[in-house]
Amino acid sequence: MDPVDVLSQPVKLPFSGKVVPNRFLKSAMTERLCTWDPDNRAECGKPTEAYVNLYKKWGEGQTGMIVLGNVPVHREFLEAAGNAIIDKTNSWDAVEAFKPVVAAAKAHGMLVIAQLTHAGRQTAAHISEHPVSASATKTPDGAMGMTFKTARAMTEEEIWDAIDRWAFASEVLYKAGADGVQLHGAHGYLLSQFLSPRTNLRTDQWGGSFENRSRIVFETLKAIRKRVPDEAFILSIKINSHDFIDGGFDEQDCTAMVERLEAARVDLIELSGGTYETSAFEHKKESTIRREGFFVEFADRMRPHLKQSVLCVTGGFRNVGPMADAITRNTCQIIGLGRPLCAEPDLPKKIxxxxxxxxxxxxxxxxxxxxxxxxxxxxxxxxxxxxxxxxKEGADEIGDILQGKKASPRPESAKYPLVGSGRS
Known part of the structure; x- marks a missing residue:
C-alpha cells in the first residue's frame, strides 16, 4: 500500500471504541504557556489564550490524536514552570479553564487526551526544595541542566493522595470534554520512579517485586475508572521500553507491564525510553537508523504480547517511508511525533x-x-x-538566543526559564 494511504488509515481503540482519524499522535511536551507566579502557587497553571491558540493550531494540523501536556497533578512537583496544572486544591474552576483548549484542539475532528504527571524527585530545586519519590534518592545535579534536592520517601498516605489526584484530574478533563487521559509512566517521573528498582527501594506493598513496584499504576487506573465510569473515556499510558541505566526498569519489566496494562483495558500504550540521567532520544544502535524510530526494535518485541491495546512509538520518525514501514510491519499502529510538530504544527496535514x-x-x-x-x-x-x-541561519539565530548571545524577539517566552526543558 502507498505510504500516505497507510498513514491515512483510522485506528479504532479497543476498549473505548473511539476512532483515531489517522496514524499520527502529537506526543506530550512541555509548553510553558500557562500562568506562573512562584510567589502565588494557587494561581499557577491556568490555561491562557496563547495555550488555547497553540492547540488550535495543532488541531488544524490534523494530528489524529493530540496529547495535552505535560499536566502536573500537584502544584509543588512540576516538570517545569508555566505548564498547565490540575491540582485538586485549586481555588479556580479547572473544568471551565480547560474547556476552551479541549474544544480548540478537537474542532477539526481530532481526538484529545491529556498527559497527567507528577515529577517526584525530578522536580528542580528552583521549583521545590522538598521533592518526594518512591524512596529517598536524588536526581543527579546537571541532568537536563538543572539542580535537584534529595527526595524523601512518600508516606502511604501521600501515595494514596497522589492516586486520588490523578483520578481527580481525569474527572476534570472528562467534564471539560477531553476524550481521555494518559498517565506519564516514562522518562523518570514519579510513576517511572516507582516502576524502577533503581529508584524504588521500598520494602512495603509499593516496592520490591514487579507487582508491588507497578501497584501505583494499576491503583491509579482503577481510581480513574471509578471517578469516570464512562468506558468511552480513553485510558492511556506512556512507559519506557527501557530506562537505559543499570538497575533500572528494563525490557523484561516492560513486557510484563504491557501485558498487565492490556488486562486493565488500557487503550493506548505509548512506548518511549530514558530518564533525565540517560538521553534516549538518539540512536543507540546502527540498526535503527534506517528505520528512524529510536524504539522500534523494542516495539517489535512488545507487539506479540499485545492482542488488543494499540501501541504507539514516539521518537526519531521523520519521513513517511519509515513511518508507514513501522505500521505495515505491525511494529506499532500509531506514530508519535514531538519536535517535528514544533517546527511544523501542520506536518501531518501536509503529509x-x-x-x-x-x-x-x-x-x-x-x-x-x-x-x-x-x-x-x-x-x-x-x-x-x-x-x-x-x-544554518535559523539554527545560528536560535542558538545565539539559547546561549544568551542575543535577546529573544518574543518577550512572552522570557517569562519561563528555558533551562531544564525536560521530555514528556
Whole structure:
C-alpha cells in the first residue's frame, strides 16, 4: 500500500471504541504557556489564550490524536514552570479553564487526551526544595541542566493522595470534554520512579517485586475508572521500553507491564525510553537508523504480547517511508511525533495532502533541540513565524538566543526559564 494511504488509515481503540482519524499522535511536551507566579502557587497553571491558540493550531494540523501536556497533578512537583496544572486544591474552576483548549484542539475532528504527571524527585530545586519519590534518592545535579534536592520517601498516605489526584484530574478533563487521559509512566517521573528498582527501594506493598513496584499504576487506573465510569473515556499510558541505566526498569519489566496494562483495558500504550540521567532520544544502535524510530526494535518485541491495546512509538520518525514501514510491519499502529510538530504544527496535514514526504531537517546540535522546541512552541502560540532550524541561519539565530548571545524577539517566552526543558 502507498505510504500516505497507510498513514491515512483510522485506528479504532479497543476498549473505548473511539476512532483515531489517522496514524499520527502529537506526543506530550512541555509548553510553558500557562500562568506562573512562584510567589502565588494557587494561581499557577491556568490555561491562557496563547495555550488555547497553540492547540488550535495543532488541531488544524490534523494530528489524529493530540496529547495535552505535560499536566502536573500537584502544584509543588512540576516538570517545569508555566505548564498547565490540575491540582485538586485549586481555588479556580479547572473544568471551565480547560474547556476552551479541549474544544480548540478537537474542532477539526481530532481526538484529545491529556498527559497527567507528577515529577517526584525530578522536580528542580528552583521549583521545590522538598521533592518526594518512591524512596529517598536524588536526581543527579546537571541532568537536563538543572539542580535537584534529595527526595524523601512518600508516606502511604501521600501515595494514596497522589492516586486520588490523578483520578481527580481525569474527572476534570472528562467534564471539560477531553476524550481521555494518559498517565506519564516514562522518562523518570514519579510513576517511572516507582516502576524502577533503581529508584524504588521500598520494602512495603509499593516496592520490591514487579507487582508491588507497578501497584501505583494499576491503583491509579482503577481510581480513574471509578471517578469516570464512562468506558468511552480513553485510558492511556506512556512507559519506557527501557530506562537505559543499570538497575533500572528494563525490557523484561516492560513486557510484563504491557501485558498487565492490556488486562486493565488500557487503550493506548505509548512506548518511549530514558530518564533525565540517560538521553534516549538518539540512536543507540546502527540498526535503527534506517528505520528512524529510536524504539522500534523494542516495539517489535512488545507487539506479540499485545492482542488488543494499540501501541504507539514516539521518537526519531521523520519521513513517511519509515513511518508507514513501522505500521505495515505491525511494529506499532500509531506514530508519535514531538519536535517535528514544533517546527511544523501542520506536518501531518501536509503529509496526508502529499505536499511533503517528511519533516524538515533539524540542524541544531542535539543538546539544544529540546530547548529550542519550547521557543518554537511559543512562536506558534503567538502567531509568529516559527524559528526554522532546518537552515544554518535559523539554527545560528536560535542558538545565539539559547546561549544568551542575543535577546529573544518574543518577550512572552522570557517569562519561563528555558533551562531544564525536560521530555514528556
Amino acid at each position: 496526508l495532502e502529499r505536499q511533503v514526504t517528511g519533516a524538515k531537517e533539524n540542524v541544531l546540535p542535539f543538546q539544544l533541540q529540546i530547548v529550542a522546541a519550547v521557543l518554537q512552541i511559543h512562536a506558534i502560540a503567538e502567531n509568529a513565524s516559527v524559528y526554522d532550524v532546518s537552515t
